[in-house]
Each structure stands twice: as structure tokens, then as C-alpha cells.
Amino acid sequence: MKKTTIGLVAGLLLTLAVPAVAQTETPTTEQSAETEFAPESDRGHGVEALRRIVLHQIDHRLNRVDRLQQAVRNSDAITSGHAAHLTTDLNESEAGLRTLESLAGSATTVEQLRSIQKEMVEGHRIFVLRSPQTALVIASDLGVKLADRLENVAARLNEAADRAEEAGFDVTEVRALVDDGQALTAEALAIVDPVAESVLPLEPSDYPDPAKATLRAGRDSIHDGRQTYRSAADALRQAGQLLAEIVRS
Amino acid sequence: MNKKPSVIVIAALLLVNACGSRVGAWEEPALESPPAAVDVADVPSSTDVVGDSTTTTSAGPSDTGSEDFQSAADETDETSATTVAESATSTTTTTSPTTTSTSSPGQPTTTTQPQVDVDLDALTEALRQLDELMGLFDSQVDSVDLDETEGETP
Numbered sequence: 228m229k230k231t232t233i234g235l236v237a238g239l240l241l242t243l244a245v246p247a248v249a250q251t252e253t254p255t256t257e258q259s260a261e262t263e264f265a266p267e268s269d270r271g272h273g274v275e276a277l278r279r280i281v282l283h284q285i286d287h288r289l290n291r292v293d294r295l296q297q298a299v300r301n302s303d304a305i306t307s308g309h310a311a312h313l314t315t316d317l318n319e320s321e322a323g324l325r326t327l328e329s330l331a332g333s334a335t336t337v338e339q340l341r342s343i344q345k346e347m348v349e350g351h352r353i354f355v356l357r358s359p360q361t362a363l364v365i366a367s368d369l370g371v372k373l374a375d376r377l378e379n380v381a382a383r384l385n386e387a388a389d390r391a392e393e394a395g396f397d398v399t400e401v402r403a404l405v406d407d408g409q410a411l412t413a414e415a416l417a418i419v420d421p422v423a424e425s426v427l428p429l430e431p432s433d434y435p436d437p438a439k440a441t442l443r444a445g446r447d448s449i450h451d452g453r454q455t456y457r458s459a460a461d462a463l464r465q466a467g468q469l470l471a472e473i474v475r476s
Numbered sequence: 477m478n479k480k481p482s483v484i485v486i487a488a489l490l491l492v493n494a495c496g497s498r499v500g501a502w503e504e505p506a507l508e509s510p511p512a513a514v515d516v517a518d519v520p521s522s523t524d525v526v527g528d529s530t531t532t533t534s535a536g537p538s539d540t541g542s543e544d545f546q547s548a549a550d551e552t553d554e555t556s557a558t559t560v561a562e563s564a565t566s567t568t569t570t571t572s573p574t575t576t577s578t579s580s581p582g583q584p585t586t587t588t589q590p591q592v593d594v595d596l597d598a599l600t601e602a603l604r605q606l607d608e609l610m611g612l613f614d615s616q617v618d619s620v621d622l623d624e625t626e627g628e629t630p
Contacts, residue, residue, distance in 0.1 A: 354624040355624060394593070442622055456613065460607070460610055474594050
């Protein structure tokens with residue numbers, strides 16, 4: 228009796244499991260709709276699932292565009308020209324994505340949604356182009372501001388060294404450090420300044436070529452510039468410390 | 477009763493000893509105190525002079541608050557315009573060779589510790605602001621991300 232009962236239960240369980248497996252198999256096409264450019268499917272169930280995904284992806288991009296616009300507004304280093312250029316591009320992206328959002332809301336077929344998805348990605352390139360482009364332009368302009376600050380500090384150190392020298396102190400080493408700092412500042416500026424202009428003209432249609440290489444070169448330049456700025460700041464810091472030791476001695 | 481005379485004697489001896497040492501000091505003033513060291517190393521004596529000159533020439537008070545350091549007139553505007561840190565790093569100016577010579581007659585007019593008209597506080601602040609801007613630049617450079625893809629989802 229027990230064996231019979233067990234057998235019946237097992238049979239019932241199997242009966243219930245098979246349709247579940249079947250159901251998990253068929254949504255493959257629907258599950259693939261979770262990803263970009265999934266295979267064609269014209270089922271009503273697939274359209275709604277894909278619509279949700281596309282709307283979610285568009286919303287994600289709109290959020291990013293909003294953050295990029297805020298970053299441009301909040302930067303006190305970005306030049307007005309660069310800010311205007313970026314703002315125009317980002318506003319166009321926002322408008323384009325809103326249009327796609329509206330189209331996705333009224334799409335009736337998977338093909339329409341796929342087309343919207345494709346345009347969302349290739350027509351705007353929010354993550355692979357607009358995001359790093361904005362960050363690089365702001366970094367480049369901030370680097371220019373940093374050079375200005377370094378020059379200012381170097382000038383003040385030189386003035387202080389002049390006074391110390393007039394008082395009879397030997398400031399040779401201080402001046403050498405300040406000179407190093409100024410040279411390194413100029414070197415870093417030459418690396419960092421052109422980055423903004425190199426990446427600003429890039430458009431979604433430039434991706435992947437030449438946009439990818441241009442963005443990478445810009446990123447590498449910013450990194451190199453940062454290292455050189457650090458060395459410049461170190462030199463000026465050392466000059467300040469040495470000068471303080473001299474005048475207090 | 478027997479102890480009183482010896483106590484008196486001892487007290488008298490002590491008194492004589494004390495008087496004798498004072499007489500010795502008066503007889504050799506040059507050896508007893510180092511007026512040269514005091515006048516050169518004793519900052520208050522020179523800063524009294526500098527302070528006087530500073531108060532007469534200074535356009536405003538030093539914002540260091542330190543009795544050891546004072547700014548010259550031409551530095552005062554700068555120092556008041558800057559946010560100044562603790563006074564320890566600020567140095568003051570101007571030795572006055574003539575005044576040191578009057579306060580310490582017989583001492584050379586050249587001082588061993590020339591003071592410099594440098595506002596180290598302002599320099600320290602400038603370097604601090606530089607570090608702050610370097611930090612902002614660092615953050616901005618780090619925010620450049622080329623690893624994202626268009627397939628990313630939040």
C-alpha cells in the first residue's frame with residue numbers, strides 16, 4: 228500500500244513538473260528579450276515583456292543623461308563653450324530618448340520594439356560615449372584650473388624666496404624646487420588641455436571608430452597628466468617646507 | 477639654653493656667607509650674566525623693538541595672534557585677506573641693527589638670526605587649497621569609465 232501511495236504521489240509530481248518545464252523552455256525567446264537584440268518573436272506575451280525591458284533601459288539612460296547634465300551644471304571648472312556643447316548634445320539625447328520612450332509605449336510588435344532598442348543604443352551611445360565624453364571634458368578643464376593654481380602657488384613661493392634672499396638666506400634649493408614644479412605643471416597642462424577638444428566633437432555615429440580610440444587616448448592623457456600634476460604639487464610642497472625651515476632656522 | 481649660642485653662631489656664619497657671595501657678584505658683573513646672549517637670544521627684547529616699529533608702521537594687526545611673530549605693514553593686507561592657520565608658522569620681519577646695538581651696548585650690530593618678511597601662514601593655506609583641488613581632479617579622473625557597455629542594466 229505504501230509503495231502504491233508513493234508511486235501515485237511520484238506520478239502526480241511528475242505530471243505537474245512536465246508542464247512547468249515546458250513553460251520554462253518556451254519563454255526562451257521571451258527571456259532573450261531581456262537582452263539586447265533578442266531573436267524575433269511576435270507573441271503578445273513577448274511584446275509586453277520586451278516593452279517593459281525597453282522602457283526600463285530607456286529610463287536607465289534618461290537617468291544617466293540627467294546626471295551628466297547635472298555634472299556639467301555643477302562644474303565650476305568647465306568652460307562656458309564646453310558646457311554649451313555638452314549641454315546641447317545631452318539635451319538632444321534626452322529628447323531622442325523621450326521620443327523612443329513614447330514609441331515604445333505604443334509599439335504593438337516585437338519588431339517595432341527591437342527597432343526602438345537598436346536606435347536607443349546606436350543612436351545615443353549614452354554609456355560608451357556620452358558618459359566618458361562628459362567626464363573627460365570636465366577633467367580636462369579641471370586640469371587647466373589646477374595648472375593655474377599651481378602657477379599661483381609657484382609665484383608666491385618665488386616671492387617669498389626673494390624676500391628670504393634679501394634677508395641673507397640661501398634659497399637656491401627652494402628656487403630649484405619651484406622651477407621643477409613650474410616645469411612639471413607646464414608639462415601636465417600640455418597633456419591635459421587638448422583632451423576636451425579631442426573628445427567633444429564625437430557623436431554616436433563615431434562609435435566604435437574612431438570614438439573608442441579617441442576616448443581611450445583621452446583617458447590615458449588625463450591619467451598621465453594627473454601623475455605629472457602630482458609631481459608638480461610635490462615639488463612645490465617641498466619648496467614650501469624648505470623655505471619654512473630656512474626662515475625659522 | 478646651651479644650644480642658643482651655637483645657633484646664633486651658625487646663623488651669623490650663614491649670613492656672612494650670603495653677603496660674601498653677593499659682594500663677589502657685584503665685583504664681577506661681566507662674568508656673572510651674559511648680557512650679549514640675553515639681548516640676542518631673548519626675543520622679547522628685540523621684538524619689543526620690532527613690535528614698536530611694527531605698531532608704528534603696521535596698517536593692521538597681525539592675524540596670527542602669536543606673540544612670537546608679527547607681520548610687516550606690507551604683508552598685513554595679505555594676511556588679513558587670507559584664512560590664517562595657527563600662528564606657529566608665521567614669521568615676522570625686520571631686525572633693526574641700530575636698536576639692537578642700543579639695547580645691548582658693546583654687542584655687534586649684525587644679528588645672528590635675521591628675520592624675514594614672509595607670511596608662511598598664507599603659503600601654508602595656499603598649499604592646502606592646492607591639495608584640495610588636486611583631490612577634486614583625482615576624483616574626476618577616476619570617474620572616467622570606459623568599461624561600461626550599452627548592455628548594462630542598473
